Amino acid sequence: MAERDGCALITxxxxxxxxxxxRALAGDGWPVGVNYRSDRAGAEAVVAEIERDxxxxxxxxxxxxxxxxxxxxxxxxxxxxxxxVLALVNNAGISRDELTPALRDEDWSAVIETDLSAAFxxxxxxxxxxxxxxxxxxxNIASVAxxxxxxxxxNYAAAKxxxxxxxxxxxVEVARRGITVNAVAPGLIETEMTAGLGGELLAAxxxxxxxxxxxxxxxxxxxxxxxxxxxxxxxxxVDGGLAA
Amino acid sequence: MPAVTTEQVESRVVEALTSxxxxxxxxxxxxxxxxxxxxxxxxxxxxxxxxxxYGVVLKGEDMKELQTVGxxxxxxxxxxxx
Numbered sequence: 001m002a003e004r005d006g007c008a009l010i011t012x013x014x015x016x017x018x019x020x021x022x023r024a025l026a027g028d029g030w031p032v033g034v035n036y037r038s039d040r041a042g043a044e045a046v047v048a049e050i051e052r053d054x055x056x057x058x059x060x061x062x063x064x065x066x067x068x069x070x071x072x073x074x075x076x077x078x079x080x081x082x083x084x085v086l087a088l089v090n091n092a093g094i095s096r097d098e099l100t101p102a103l104r105d106e107d108w109s110a111v112i113e114t115d116l117s118a119a120f121x122x123x124x125x126x127x128x129x130x131x132x133x134x135x136x137x138x139x140n141i142a143s144v145a146x147x148x149x150x151x152x153x154x155n156y157a158a159a160k161x162x163x164x165x166x167x168x169x170x171x172v173e174v175a176r177r178g179i180t181v182n183a184v185a186p187g188l189i190e191t192e193m194t195a196g197l198g199g200e201l202l203a204a205x206x207x208x209x210x211x212x213x214x215x216x217x218x219x220x221x222x223x224x225x226x227x228x229x230x231x232x233x234x235x236x237x238v239d240g241g242l243a244a
Numbered sequence: 245m246p247a248v249t250t251e252q253v254e255s256r257v258v259e260a261l262t263s264x265x266x267x268x269x270x271x272x273x274x275x276x277x278x279x280x281x282x283x284x285x286x287x288x289x290x291x292x293x294x295x296x297x298y299g300v301v302l303k304g305e306d307m308k309e310l311q312t313v314g315x316x317x318x319x320x321x322x323x324x325x326x
Contacts, residue, residue, distance in 0.1 A: 128291075
């Protein structure tokens with residue numbers, strides 16, 4: 001296993017895609033911070049699994065939508081592993097689906113705060129030390145909903161499209177410091193968030209199946225690796241051809 | 245926090261600017277960042293160095309006002325004393 005002199009923070013990593021990303025980065029040698037909002041048992045299970053496989057991980061509580069949380073997460077992670085955060089994966093996200101004419105202000109705001117504003121604040125917090133280190137990896141988990149219309153998700157789509165725009169902008173700002181910022185845009189992936197979906201939606205997926213969290217995590221692991229050093233500002237769709 | 249002298253800050257700023265690619269021969273208190281080819285990203289990194297090493301938090305609006313190396317040194321010293 002490769003030795004890393006930095007560590008990785010994955011938000012929303014107690015289950016689903018985030019948990020798979022934490023496992024994949026740990027398997028690639030990253031000491032990982034497994035952030036969670038409410039599912040402590042889930043986060044601790046992810047940590048235990050990583051440790052059992054010889055990796056290093058720590059569970060870090062905190063609702064990323066709270067503006068005071070990024071500093072707290074970074075300080076806790078840096079002091080736990082005694083090293084800088086050189087990879088950030090903005091994965092935490094929520095959805096509050098409703099058709100545009102019926103969407104309530106609070107459901108608009110909640111999704112924008114968690115899925116977009118939190119990623120901005122975490123990215124801002126991550127970049128200072130990465131600029132000094134002259135390297136770093138930021139991977140934002142967007143969605144095909146940010147690229148292609150999906151009725152009933154105006155808030156989620158706006159947040160994810162915003163996240164893609166943030167990804168590209170930050171990428172060009174810091175590219176010459178050896179830092180890459182990329183987005184992964186999953187399509188229909190088997191998680192709690194998509195439970196009950198399928199059927200009609202699945203018929204639109206050329207691969208005719210849902211993806212797995214591990215298939216998304218593999219792409220994140222690549223973008224966080226040294227091998228991806230010339231990939232920045234990119235949006236990698238992982239969607240069985242849905243957005244093609 | 246230990247007091248910092250103007251000389252210490254000056255020497256740290258020169259070291260940082262050199263690491264950003266400025267020609268050390270050309271750096272003086274009067275030289276402007278523009279002349280030294282130091283851009284806004286470099287100044288953001290300088291702010292991070294100052295925060296890490298002197299505990300002084302410089303905001304974007306503080307940095308925008310800075311024209312010369314001397315401006316930056318004086319601002320850092322005055323904040324470190326405050």
